[in-house]
Structures are given as C-alpha cells and as structure tokens.
Amino acid sequence: MKANSFYLAAALALSAIALPAYAQHSMTPEQKAEAAAKKAEAEAAAAAAAAPAEPVASGDVDTSERTIWDGVFTAAQAEAGKALYTTNCQTCHGATGRGGPGGPAITGAFFNKNWVDSSVLDFYTFAHTQMPPGKAGTIGNEQDYVNIVAYVLEMHGADPGASEMVYNEDQLGNIFIVKKP
Structure with missing residues (x-):
C-alpha cells in the first residue's frame, strides 16, 4: 500500500x-x-x-528495470538522506554535491562520467564500502546509505516519486544510472 x-x-x-x-x-x-x-x-x-520501516522482503519491492529518472525514491527518503549527508558527507562533497576542498563532486558531469551505465547498487556499494574514507560503513545501517543515495540522486536532478527505494539488491541492481533523457 x-x-x-x-x-x-x-x-x-x-x-x-x-x-x-x-x-x-x-x-x-x-x-x-x-x-x-x-x-x-x-x-x-x-x-x-x-513507525520506522522494517527490512523489506524481496517480494515486496518493485524489481523491474528502471532508471534514476523514474521516481525511484520518495521525498521522505531524500529528506532523511539529506540530514545524513549534511552531517557526514557535505564537508568533502559540498552542500550541493558539486565538490569541496576535501573531495570530488558527486553530481552533474562528474557523476555522469563515473556512474552512467552502472546500477544504483554499484553506486550504493561504493558509498557503503568506501565512505566516509577511513570509516567506511559507519554512517548507519544499509537503509541509511540508501537514503543518502536517494538524496544524491535528488541533488543530481532526479525527482522523487511514489516508489520507495529500499536496501534490496534486486531492486537496486535494476535501477540504472543514465543521463537525463
């Protein structure tokens, strides 16, 4: 529902x-x-x-092939991701994701250059296993990282929709990063 x-x-x-x-x-x-x-x-x-969402079983999520431009996350997720991003990522990647003194851009042309034709699972896996540098995986649980990814997609220009993006490898693996149509 x-x-x-x-x-x-x-x-x-x-x-x-x-x-x-x-x-x-x-x-x-x-x-x-x-x-x-x-x-x-x-x-x-x-x-x-x-109440906080419990982990979602694979049969309960949309695992159809989509792109980041298909409303694959909710506005609430992006808002939750924004709070985590502001606290944990903004120092290096900047308030708008365009980079800062301590790190590269994670939106715009840089994002396209590095992630086009990849899945959101690829981007999520990188973020979860590499960020923050030296303290990878310490921001929160898997869903917290998914919410950060949702916020990064929103900063990149993708609009939220009604579909919730959850930590589910089948779902994340079937959402593809492509240039804006």
Whole structure:
C-alpha cells in the first residue's frame, strides 16, 4: 500500500469517527463504545504507519528495470538522506554535491562520467564500502546509505516519486544510472 494513500485513508477514517463532543451526548453506550473502538483502531493504524520501516522482503519491492529518472525514491527518503549527508558527507562533497576542498563532486558531469551505465547498487556499494574514507560503513545501517543515495540522486536532478527505494539488491541492481533523457 502506498504511504500517501494510507495516510489519506487514515485521516478520512479519523475524521469520520471523531464526532463532535455535542453529538456524543445523544449516543447510546453501545454507539459510544463502537465509536471509541473505531477511533482506537484508526489511531493504531496511523501510529503503525509512522513507525520506522522494517527490512523489506524481496517480494515486496518493485524489481523491474528502471532508471534514476523514474521516481525511484520518495521525498521522505531524500529528506532523511539529506540530514545524513549534511552531517557526514557535505564537508568533502559540498552542500550541493558539486565538490569541496576535501573531495570530488558527486553530481552533474562528474557523476555522469563515473556512474552512467552502472546500477544504483554499484553506486550504493561504493558509498557503503568506501565512505566516509577511513570509516567506511559507519554512517548507519544499509537503509541509511540508501537514503543518502536517494538524496544524491535528488541533488543530481532526479525527482522523487511514489516508489520507495529500499536496501534490496534486486531492486537496486535494476535501477540504472543514465543521463537525463
């Protein structure tokens, strides 16, 4: 289920069962109990949707062949990746990914020169096993690195979409880095 449609459904469910206080006084005890149960169920569903994601099984992700220009990550992922990038990568690669005094660019022509015709899995693997230099793999878990990759793709010009990019080798291996069409 797509996150946006889930949040919309949860909001509609909550608004439908959240009766104004003045209307509740005319309800029977059974109606009040039923309304309270529906509200609790909707709140639990909304809380579950807001909880951190668990690792995704390979059968639960889109593993079709796509490019970085096909909306392969969400805006929320790019935002999460931005926070990690700012803390761990920006010093070397610059605020916009165009390089800095301590490191090369990771967007634009440099990105194209080094990564076109590669998969996102290739780029992810490099980032996870080589970055930051001397402390590779210390930024966080696999999904944290995927989120950083999502942010780098956004800085490179790719737009977020509805598909979530997760740490899944089949999915990442079937998303290809190509020049903007």
